[in-house]
Amino acid sequence: MLAIMVMMAPAFGIWTLFNRWLERRLDIKGRYMEDEYYRSDEASPPRDGR
Numbered sequence: 001m002l003a004i005m006v007m008m009a010p011a012f013g014i015w016t017l018f019n020r021w022l023e024r025r026l027d028i029k030g031r032y033m034e035d036e037y038y039r040s041d042e043a044s045p046p047r048d049g050r
Contacts, residue, residue, distance in 0.1 A: 023030060 022028075
């Protein structure tokens, strides 16, 4: 089972890159959890709703 996980890991990375490329190509807007997590604090709006 570990061998299958190791062999599938590159496929998940390629799939992510392909999806990002396709969304840019088709101008699909979406929100990614990692984008919000890695966004710098000065670029994010205040959390209290103002």
